[in-house]
Amino acid sequence: MLMEKPSAGLWRKIKARYNLVGNSCKTCGKAYFPPRIVCRKCGRESKMENKKFSGNGEVYSFTKIRVPPDTFKDEAPYIVGVVKLDEGPMVEGHILENGTEIKIGTKVRSAFRRMYVDGEEGLIYYHYKFEPV
Amino acid sequence: MRDVAIIGVGLSKFGERWDSGIKELMAEAGLMALEDANISSNEIEMIFGGTMASGRFMGQEHVAALMSDQLGLNNIPAVRIENACASGGSALRLGYMAVSSGIHDIVVVGGVEKMTDVTASEATTALGGAGDQEWELFQGITFPGLYAMMAKRHMHEYGTTEEMLASVAVKNHANAMKNKFAQFHKNLTIEEVMKSKVVSDPLKLLDCSPISDGAAAIVLAPLDRARKFNDTPIKILASTQASDTLRLAERDSLSGIKATTIAADKAYRQAKVTPKDIDIAEVHDCFTIAEIMAMEDLGFYKKGKAGKAILDGETALGSKLSVNTSGGLKGCGHPVGATGVKQAVEVVWQLRGDAGERQVKGANIGLTHNVGGSGATSVVHIYKRAD
């Protein structure tokens, strides 16, 4: 079995993962997070420019993962969700409870947190997560 | 465009097949299909092989050429099709296109997956590749997790209950009892499903299709040559497919699969039938919520109405529309690359009247529905006995 090498994918998208930089289409105005190479509506006619997102939004759906993939073996159980950002797009992410029960509609904001530790290399991966406001 | 018929079908026993590797599974299903079609190996012109992650599960790629090799088909062109859990259905559609177009006459479509040689967590990782790796799997979001979030939305929007979800598993396990090829021969109760261990709330262990080994195969021929091989050829009335974003959160809705709606609309038009004309359907119940959404997206029920209908037994074996007579992915098993082909095998048996104990009387028109990932691919086929 090949080992996952997630780190390359982390660094490639570091502006989005660390600073919530997505983009928007100048042709039609639609905002995207995570960023897209082309706009889904405009295709080849799209003109994408970077856009920083506030990280504020509300929980659209969520679940607690109890059977995790290899990389998250030591983190389970954890809550993941689909968050509708105030700027429009929906995005997946971890949701921290911080003592609040998570529901559909719970208002959240983004936070920069530890995601998991790569057992083999001992590397700590950081990522945006969401937490109740 | 020529009419295309299925002239032979074969299936391996599904389940945890520690006795068999990928070669044995393919041979088991493939030889049965050739025998069923009463055709010799040298009449086959091309093979399309569906498999999702044989490299991840077995370290084996190049699976279609291997199928041809193992079935003794010698030197014919072979192509592997990977479309996540819809690999089998996609392979069937390509086989159909090859025969329909007139490029080939006799074509074999195979599907296989050998999943049980790895741990549950390795399998979860391999299957996670069916979603958007960078934003879903990378963040530890699994397939049960994605369907759990769809289930939560469906419950929120339509009042669907965990009991309704559980009733899908109960029905499909009951059907699997009558299928000797099925992975599970165990009746379930709603309580047992509701009390099984939570995998990703609201989905529990018994809401999930299992990790399985298995293979399925089909022989296709032009309809006008089909009777030479088989007294009861099954005509493919429609073969359609649609795609959507890989990433679940980017879709228009989480409580339905748009690619299914699109593929189904096209299929009904192509076949010149309506959902009311369908007698039997094999739908993609990788999780119980998926069958509820499928019944709505395929036009059998209005959005939000399928859960109660299934709980009330409206789609049980022998009802007006019998769904997942094979036991579905839940009861029969879900070797991902084989599933789409296996669904067609079951429909062929039903339409021929060969389904034994689980035969639906008077089954005339059948439908199969095969989904890849959390809905980025959906393939629909409609079939009828060629009288």
Ligand SMILES: CC(C)(COP(=O)(O)OP(=O)(O)OC[C@H]1O[C@@H](n2cnc3c(N)ncnc32)[C@H](O)[C@@H]1OP(=O)(O)O)[C@@H](O)C(=O)NCCC(=O)NCCS
């Ligand atoms: C649900 C799931 C995580 C369970 O795996 P697991 O936690 O390793 O399960 P276990 O090995 O602990 O199984 C415990 C028991 O339940 C049985 N079992 C496992 N999965 C089952 C299922 N889905 N349905 C019924 N029984 C199941 C096992 O045979 C075992 O029975 P035994 O104790 O009699 O041998 C796994 O089946 C799974 O990942 N399913 C989803 C597959 C998937 O995502 N497919 C792609 C869909 S798009």
Ligand SMILES: [Zn+2]
């Ligand atoms: Zn645009």
